Amino acid sequence: MQNLIDKRLRAAQFRTRLNRALKDSGLSQSALARATGVDRSTISQLLTDEGARLPNAHVVGACASALGVSADWLLSLSERPESAAELLALSMAMTEAPRALVDERIYEWHREAMGYKIRHVPAMLPDMLKTRALLEWEYAPHLGRTADQAIGASEDRLAWMRQSGSDYEIAMPIYQLDSFARAEGYYEGLPLDVRLEQLDQMERLCTQLYPRLRIYLFDAKRLYSSPLTIFGPLMCVFYAGSHYMAFRDRERVETYTGHFDRLVREADVTARQIPERIKMLKVAITD
Secondary structure, eight states: OHHHHHHHHHHHHHHHHHHHHHHHHTOOHHHHHHHHTSOHHHHHHHHHOOSSOOOOHHHHHHHHHHHTSOHHHHTTSOSOOSOHHHHHHHHEEEEEOOSSSSOHHHHHHHHHTTTSOEEEEOSSSOGGGOOHHHHHHHHHHHHGGGHHHHHHHHHHHHHHHHHSOOOEEEEEEHHHHHHHHHTOGGGTTOOHHHHHHHHHHHHHHHHHSTTTEEEEEEOTTTOOOOSEEEETTTEEEEEOSSEEEEEOOHHHHHHHHHHHHHHHHTOSBOGGGHHHHHHHHHHHHHO
């Protein structure tokens, strides 16, 4: 008896959702019949019959495809009417990543996540912590006449960060900060005075903004992370050079939040130790 009730309930839910999807689509019963390749009388029966039978999988799939919904939703196996492809499109997005300091898309994501903790693994040193001299050395050759505007935007972002209500955790490989201090690799040719000024600023900000700003250094020989930002529970964004790849589905956000938490948990230099580490670097490059 219970099984019969369940079948009748599922069949009733199917009719309700099929009618809703048909109304939302703007199609007539005849148009749906043509799109699915079944008789109009069959469509009419699916919409009105109060029996306990559900149509076969082929008919359900054809109706779902014609009406732009998922078969799982029609069968009450899902509460989301979107198809799998649409759900994937909603949960993942590719956005162009221009060679700029603070493009509008990134700034929108920060505003959206205002008040949430933001976790960040930068590709280089975090732009929001850089001095004007370092920004000019790094970006002016690419930005040309727009360099001043871009640098001003970066400075505004730091000011906004201070009053946004968001906590920032930043995790970087140890070699990133060490290479900067020694002007190695990417930073080859960077003048000593620019490096010292930048280290002074990082030391000052890490002290002034703690605990809302916390920087951790991890050993890249043991741990690895691609550049990414996790905007609270809302989304995680990967930097892939020419594009950002953004995920909004909860499972991925939680997965990469756990990844970031491991970087922090196993960091060789903690947020409290960062100012002292920077002081040691300044001594090392001026001896």
